[in-house]
Amino acid sequence: MMNILHHILAVTGAISHCRQGLRDTTRGGISLLREPFLHEVFMRCARNNYSAVSLVAVCLLSLALPAAFAQVRQPYVERVSATLPVVPALAAVAFDGSHQRVALGTAKEIQLVDGSTFKVVATLPLEQPPTTICFTRDGAFLYAATSNGQTSRWNLQSRLKDRGFTIRTPGLLTLTTTAQGHLLSSSTDGALRVTDPTSGSELASSQFETGLVAYDLATPGKTLLVAAPDGVIKLLSVPALEGARSAKTNLPLSAVRVSEDGKVAALAARDGHVQLWDLESLNLIGTPGDKIGRVRALAFDAKYRWLAVAADSSIGLYDLKSRTLVKELHERNLQFSALSFLGDDHLWAVTVKGEIAVWKVLSEPPDSDSPVITMTQPVPAGSGPPKVYARSVEIEVMVEDKSPLKSVVVGGIDKPVELKEVRGTAPDGSAKRYAAVVLLSKEGLNSFEVRATDEYGNEGRTTAAILRLSDQDAVEVVGPGNNAETDSIATVVKFRPWFKVESYKIVVNMQDMVDGSGLRKKPGDLFVEGVPLVAGYNQIQLVVAGAKGEKISKSFGVTRKVIGAIASNPGSLVPKSRDAKAEPQRWAVVVGTSEYLNRGVASLKFADKDAESFARFLQTPEGGGFQPDHMRILLNKDATLAKLQEALIDFLQQAIDKDLVIIYFAGHGLPDPARLQNLYLLTYDADPSRLGTTAFPMWQIKDVLERYISAKRIVVFSDACHSGGISVDFATRGMDATKSNLINQYLADLSRTKEGIVIFTASAAGEVSQEIPELGHGIFTYFLLQGMKGEADFNNDYTVTINELMQYVEDQVKRKTKGAQNPMRSQTVYDKDLTISQIAH
The missing domain is CATH 3.40.50.1460 (Rossmann fold)
Structure with missing residues (x-):
């Protein structure tokens, strides 16, 4: 053993030069058996004359490194407390992941359950107890079949049965649909059959001499994985059921499930062992440890984070990146028979007695923080509220939250308005901008409230106010003040229009002095213009024209102080000194x-x-x-x-x-x-x-x-x-x-x-x-x-x-x-x- 450890340490240097091969680009985990990494390590060992023992050490490392490098994720799991239907004498179950629905078949009816509300939304009557039921891949129809092959189809939009036919097979067991709309069935004689539902005729069949344990279709519906009791798995094309490729698992198989993208399969044995296989190469890529019991059902989540394994009264959750059992859910006196993820986060389990249990499975605990709202438009006027010269205004807010937002609404006004997302501000989507046009019902201060709610129900609120200006206040003359006095030959006119300016002019003593454009200015920007003054009183008129037809005029006076007379003939106009008794x-x-x-x-x-x-x-x-x-x-x-x-x-x-x-x-x-x-x-x-x-x-x-x-x-x-x-x-x-x-x-x-x-x-x-x-x-x-x-x-x-x-x-x-x-x-x-x-x- 010491020699083996010595050789393991000896090849560590070779391995350190090959770390780029550690990442499995298809799954984000480690797959030494599929990468050039192992080949390069062997070549380095050969060039350095390492013994066969060293090569064995490399093989041992190839098995140990995945667990060493993978990061174990601990999920947050919460049992859904909603009242769920109970279906006595359950005969068959089917899941529709694309529409988040569950079909529960009994002796007399099929109940359709909404996966988001947990409510029964429809009941379809049956003449005979079904052996199996399945949804079409587009979710438009539902099939139910009995053991003697009697098959019925329901249109799920009208909730009416629109077709019936017989699949000629002894002891029909399971039924599913292919991407082409055909029906794939298994029977007690170990055969698979493809049936045309339009004519009821058989298109193809395949016999398995050793029997048939389970099968599953990849999401594209063109590849079929079949498992036999002796541990042999086969890949067949659909609908021809040809071109078989096979592999030996050395497991007494009891359940099969293919991932949503059709690239990975989970195989479960009666003794609780689980293996992960790459379906492109048909090679073993991992073996999650920690058996939990006899496996009855498997389920991948859509994002390939978790593998759920149902065994009698418990469900094990495996982290697919580390291939480690990270959570075990125990339910007393329940025997699970069906399992599926609906949506991204809800795991559904159905027992043989018709009981339903649902868990929310998250990568991290749910967000409990309220969204943070910041108003970004219109811009506040200094320390006061934003000023607007209009009957309506587009407001824009930035909302920060760790979770997706459910709604952003403006309230506190005559009619609440929902804001729409306009653009994101952070790569992770945690900060987003929302905008909406809000009516300002009166001149003066208009107050309202912005409410943001995330998917967990956390609500953030902020109050805001906008000052709607009157005609008189639409243009603010900053300077000079009315009736101001100056010794200068000119004065600087400063004004701030609270609307988009197209042009403006300044008239002094009835003479046009300034004609300007406001194309590069925003509402609230300061305009600055210098104008000349004559000696004495100067009447200044400011006329501002807006881009939407506004026209605001302001008048004010400025006196230019002078020493001496203000006329061409000083002596004729200067008041002469008069005696008080005059x-x-x-x-x-x-x-x-x-x-x-x-x-x-x-x-x-x-x-x-x-x-x-x-x-x-x-x-x-x-x-x-x-x-x-x-x-x-x-x-x-x-x-x-x-x-x-x-x-x-x-x-x-x-x-x-x-x-x-x-x-x-x-x-x-x-x-x-x-x-x-x-x-x-x-x-x-x-x-x-x-x-x-x-x-x-x-x-x-x-x-x-x-x-x-x-x-x-x-x-x-x-x-x-x-x-x-x-x-x-x-x-x-x-x-x-x-x-x-x-x-x-x-x-x-x-x-x-x-x-x-x-x-x-x-x-x-x-x-x-x-x-x-x-x-x-x-x-x-x-x-x-x-x-x-x-x-x-x-x-x-x-x-x-x-x-x-x-x-x-x-x-x-x-x-x-x-x-x-x-x-x-x-x-x-x-x-x-x-x-x-x-x-x-």
């Missing part, structure tokens, strides 16, 4: 436009004359004696956008707190047809198709009143809403004159900017200002002038106050138009006794 001064801007450069805007008859008459009256002693250098009179061609901006912003800055400022405007007012909340006064050079860059915005009047005019007494007269003020060409854009009367409403609201402002407009909302040829004026301005000239002096004190004037004009205009036009006054705090004009006496 009299208050009067300032006026009077605008009247009857003619317009753009032919799409119809001319007015009296707007310029109204303004000219009003300005002329202000210059009279009765009207206040306004000095020409304290007035800006802009009529027709002089009433351009640039000159109006200069008059309101630069010119009126000269007024101080105790001064009086009067602003008069006669002409067209108009809202933007695309955004009715954007209101404009039409200057001479205004283009109705480009109001944003050519007309004077009403919100800039608010800024003028609030930021540039220091006077605490301001009166605004507006006769800006005239019928017939829009041509046919313009009217086709879906606008009419009544909509322009939003201008008057806006002006009335402007009076709330600060105390001391009174605004008097020509008509109420929904009305238009009329021009009457017989008066030679617009009706509002006509009675405005008449009242200032003395008609409004109700108390005969030779002074017309603002309150008297408005009362007079309101009454006269209503009477003249028979209630069709109703002037409006602002409802704010102002000096109702403010003198507007005086009457000579």
Whole structure:
């Protein structure tokens, strides 16, 4: 023995050079007898003059190395606790692995059991007790045969018997189907027969003189393995039952089972021995040890991990990689007669009394951890929830779990949505991405819950929220802030749109400065653009157009601070130092436009004359004696956008707190047809198709009143809403004159900017200002002038106050138009006794 051990150690070096031959590529185990490995070891022994004893040592090592190198897997086995049917007086059993079904035949019926729910799903009536039953390989039909060969077929879709015939054989024992749809049967005379089920005729037969113990078809159904009592096994072609190859096992065989791929067979003896044979070479490849008793049934699992061996009241599980008995299942008072794996993990066993036992067989214990869910789309906005400007949004989550997922669902919304897998993120499939479109039912915060459930019932949950933005919040202006001030000649505009941007533009003081594209940007990305500033106040408008038709406009102001004057003639506009006891001064801007450069805007008859008459009256002693250098009179061609901006912003800055400022405007007012909340006064050079860059915005009047005019007494007269003020060409854009009367409403609201402002407009909302040829004026301005000239002096004190004037004009205009036009006054705090004009006496 010591010599043998010595020679074993001597050849270990030769073996170490040949380890590539250790792996059996067909099964992942070790098969020294089939590889070039053994031949190379023998050759190395011969070159080194090792003795025959050394070669014997190599042979011993070839038997010992498989167990040494193989890793033993310990399965997790759990008895299924579901209530299983019991079939008394069981006569026959058949398993359908492809559809996970079991057929249990009794004297009167066949019960079909669903292998996943363990419920009886159908009952097929029988006229005689069956000796054997079998499914067709596609699972569409079920055959049942008696010992005298009477055979019936059931259509499993309709659950009706559709065919019957006789297989002429003495003492039929077993029945199975081939890949061609033929029936293969064995009988007590030791013969195999192939029968055509359509005609019932015999196609082929083969006689075994020593008898027939068992047979099995490979999954392809074209090869048949037959076992005889004397230990001989044969391979036959199907359906011809020809081309026999045989081998001697030296075992008293009792059971045979072929693996799902048809490459390996398990052979069991009456004494409990089990052998594994390679069916391609018909060679022995292994002998699992640890006998458990007389073997009655065998079963491979579909993944070739386990071999189940049933012996009386116990079932042994062998790890096929190590060929080791790793688990033994004991059931008292049960005698198993049939065995099969259904699906990947369930082992079914049926006893001779019709009892059924089912175990779940896993490579490792079931997963007990809940799936982990991470929301990846949309991306959160900093520390807050994701922001979306849409009624629906595609959400994407990443779910991590060791086990396959059963479902991923979004709940907590009006209608739960199931997410679909889009792509994996890990090679082992442990992390996967799922996506779905979710409706956002309201503006503001929308909350929901994502639930992921794996195949073991473990559930992971995460709550999430998405902020659905309103139109106002769809574009976030990061900087500059509204009414910001700077010493720089330029400012940086930063904004963040929460939708896919197609284009955008930035307009400064009615001039286009930036035209940009957002093709490379994502929702929530920051846009940064620099724009120049003029001295003083700058009106900036940002217009963002989305890829889906969105159009959002934002306006804000930036003041560029300068030292000194802001006009071309500094001395003429810089407020001169005045003594504190000096009299208050009067300032006026009077605008009247009857003619317009753009032919799409119809001319007015009296707007310029109204303004000219009003300005002329202000210059009279009765009207206040306004000095020409304290007035800006802009009529027709002089009433351009640039000159109006200069008059309101630069010119009126000269007024101080105790001064009086009067602003008069006669002409067209108009809202933007695309955004009715954007209101404009039409200057001479205004283009109705480009109001944003050519007309004077009403919100800039608010800024003028609030930021540039220091006077605490301001009166605004507006006769800006005239019928017939829009041509046919313009009217086709879906606008009419009544909509322009939003201008008057806006002006009335402007009076709330600060105390001391009174605004008097020509008509109420929904009305238009009329021009009457017989008066030679617009009706509002006509009675405005008449009242200032003395008609409004109700108390005969030779002074017309603002309150008297408005009362007079309101009454006269209503009477003249028979209630069709109703002037409006602002409802704010102002000096109702403010003198507007005086009457000579």
